[in-house]
Amino acid sequence: MIGDLLPPSTLGAPKEWFKLQKCNPIDHPICLNHCPLEASSTISVSLYSSIFGKFKNFCEEDPEREDNQFTYKFCYEMVKYYERKEVHQDEANKMLEKYLGPSVELLTVKCKSSDSSLKDAHTNSTMSFSKYCGANFEYKCDDYSSGTSPYLEIWLYFSVSEAMLAEYAIVDLLTSNIYALKKSLKILDHYYKQVDKQARKMPQTINLEYLLFPKVTIDDKCYSIQIIRQIGNYLLWEVTFSNEQGPTKKAYVKAIQKRKYSLNTHQLLAEAGYAPKFLVYMEYFNNHSTLNHITLNLNDQDRNSLRVKIEMIVEHLHNLGHVYGDLHKGNILIRQFENNDFDVKLIDFEWSGKVGSAHYSHFMNHVGIKWPDGAEDGKLVTKTHNLTMLNQMLLRTGLLQNQIEY
Incomplete structure (x- = not known):
């Protein structure tokens, strides 16, 4: 070519x-x-x-x-x-x-x-x-x-x-x-x-087709990072840590802009068990999938249980005085247990933070996304915006039925 x-x-x-x-x-x-x-x-x-x-x-x-x-x-x-x-x-x-x-x-x-x-x-x-x-x-x-x-x-x-x-x-x-x-x-x-x-x-060994994540040190041991797969089209990857001294470890890697990422909000939800523990890399979850893949085969009782769980996390965050600016299906990981209970984790906190300090990106995607009134580039993220986005997401994934979308 x-x-x-x-x-x-x-x-x-x-x-x-x-x-x-x-x-x-x-x-x-x-x-x-x-x-x-x-x-x-x-x-x-x-x-x-x-x-x-x-x-x-x-x-x-x-x-x-x-x-x-x-x-x-x-x-x-x-x-x-x-x-x-x-x-x-x-x-x-x-x-x-x-x-x-x-x-x-x-x-x-x-x-x-x-x-x-x-x-x-x-x-x-x-x-x-x-x-x-x-x-x-x-x-x-x-x-x-x-x-x-x-x-x-x-x-x-x-x-x-x-x-x-x-x-x-x-x-x-x-x-x-x-x-x-x-x-x-x-x-x-x-x-x-x-x-x-x-x-x-070794001629012909230089291959830059795949991402290069930096090595990580855990308990004084240095691990190389190998990519298993990318999660959908999101900037989230499932990876393994490997070295010569011990077994491999799994983790998630989320690509973020570090100057904008709210470590504080992430840490608050991680302490409550509603987000991955934050190290250099995020802890790995077995059998978790993004929200839209989980809801396809749920019965009405399970749908209701999962909806309540997600609403509880948003309520918990609001009670702490924080908001989450990018509440959509790709930022929620779900695992269903054998007893039909659910483990729910939020994974992206770039637009998150304390009420009155968290702002939307200046380059929001307005194509195919219906943002709440007042949710605009560079403007403050509010609890009302969160609740509106939550309602829209629950409707689109079939977790909230017989409701009028607004």
Whole structure:
């Protein structure tokens, strides 16, 4: 597929790119880069490699004085008018090379031309580690007369915005931050050196198709993480911990944005037995399923019992002065025991917290979800919202019947 692609200077034209994304021979987008919007991965690139997650963490740090000085000088020089793109490009490359360290130079790649012959295509500048590309930079004239998109053209050279080749090529945008870029490139350099060593020993062993969760230490023993399965389309995985000294352990991994996650609310429900115990990873539950899979084969008595259990948990949370902002079937794990009792656990607390402090995300999904009145991007989560969402969820899963949905 890659060999048949036209050069980035051609595919960078939005008309050509969108045509290729929708009309390809294998019936799916050739790259999940959000262009068009439906060509997106539900799992971010950061979950495949911790380097990208560290980049985002570095963006939260305060840069040093030299970083601020470079940013000012770089911006000052780049906003000047240059009659020729090459002059603009050379000046930028010199400044980036001096600041970032590794050499920055043009990279030549073979690409297919419109007449099916191979021709050379050139990046504007590339920073390389050994034989691996660390970063690409794309420059455009002030009038954008080429008609191509800088974003589309740059990653088509297989550079890293935040990109990797898994089952599909996946590309996500990163916040522009020169300080974070400088620190992350050093980590990327170290990573590629390790790849080189491993590839020389065992060629064809480098496989980044699966997520890479960090190792965990329990009782002074270090365990590697292996994925068993993803739970539906949710950012929840069933995994095993394994090491050479003892038996494997099972756990759940929930991908969260740590700055927004309410550990306090999670801990309160965990102490009452209504949420998994929170360590680095969440405890594993045998034979638990998401709510919608459990309700399919229940009789009326069991439905009523399960509904009461869920309502009791929400009431318990409200009595503690907390709210849960994302009450839907995918965030509730259920297990039915032989005596027909139920174990119910909530698992996601990113929009949770104390009443008056918990807020909805600024990027709520409003497609196919009927949110309560007042439940809007960035607004406070209220108990009334929780009760409305609870009622809607119980209706949709068949646990609440002969009621009017509101």
